[in-house]
Amino acid sequence: MQKLSLGIALTALAGSVHAADMGAVDEPIKLAINEWTGQHITTHVAGEMLKAAGYKVEYATAGMMNQFQAIADGDIHATLEIWSSNVSDEYAKKIAEGNLVEIGDLGLDAKEGIAYPAHVAELCPGLPAWEALKECAQNFATAETIPNGRLVDYPADWGTPGADRMTGLELPFKAVPAGSEGALIAELRASTDRKSPLLITFWQPHWAMSAYDVKFVDLPAGEEACFNDPAWGPNPNAINDCDFSPTRIFKAGWVGMQDKWPAAYEILSNYALSVEAQQPMMGEIDVDGGSVEDVVAKWMADNEGSWRPVVDAATK
Incomplete structure (x- = not known):
């Protein structure tokens, strides 16, 4: 647009x-x-x-x-x-x-997707390709998610779009809902300050996209069939194995x-x-x-x- x-x-x-x-x-x-x-x-x-x-x-x-x-x-x-x-x-x-x-x-x-601060590409070689997350998920693990990586998803009452993609693409990540938009920003700030790994569900327009140099993971295109037909996409057994639909x-x-x-x-x-x-x-x-x-x-x-x-x- x-x-x-x-x-x-x-x-x-x-x-x-x-x-x-x-x-x-x-x-x-x-x-x-x-x-x-x-x-x-x-x-x-x-x-x-x-x-x-x-x-x-x-x-x-x-x-x-x-x-x-x-x-x-x-x-x-x-x-x-x-x-x-x-x-x-x-x-x-x-x-x-x-x-x-x-x-x-x-x-x-607007755009929504699975995202990360730019420095995270050094901690997960192969990004922004989504397949790279299969190999480096352990770098994102925390005490509450181990052995899986941690994805900071939208607050619970916004839905579970990040979790849906982790399931659909069979990525070894556990989605943990953020408490609020402010909590999402706090995650981005802390990751940028510490140069620590972070995978997050995020969106634009948002000032944080430029402030924290946020990049989107390249996922398979979000076509309608992805959300209805398990046979579509890289995972033949699940829906949601793709990016967000155009917003x-x-x-x-x-x-x-x-x-x-x-x-x-x-x-x-x-x-x-x-x-x-x-x-x-x-x-x-x-x-x-x-x-x-x-x-x-x-x-x-x-x-x-x-x-x-x-x-x-x-x-x-």
């Missing part, structure tokens, strides 16, 4: 929307806050756009995997950064029931939102965010110690020409 600046993406979209009724401006629109910094940025930018349009906004903490029931019930009204690679079955169920609706792609150019990042909302807040629905439907906009803000928060609110407020002030057209097109 070609990366677009946020300004180009939003301005282009603004030309395709039309002013809508504001709806119930006296009632707050509740946006889901999930567990990672990028999602906080995505959601707060959207929230500030809604406030600029004249809406009240509340942020509701919700687990990525369990938020969809709350949205289907109308207790939360939108979630703005869903990653297709680890969306729950509950999401598909609520879409099928008609209580939840997709409201467009977010526009981030789509999208938005969804309560089915009643369009009728209750028509202009807000238009704004969120046409809202897009680029890697170039999101990733520097991640760094300002997670590296420099800024608050989400302050970093987003500064970005909104510096880039009004980028987001204002979408708000105006939906409200004027």
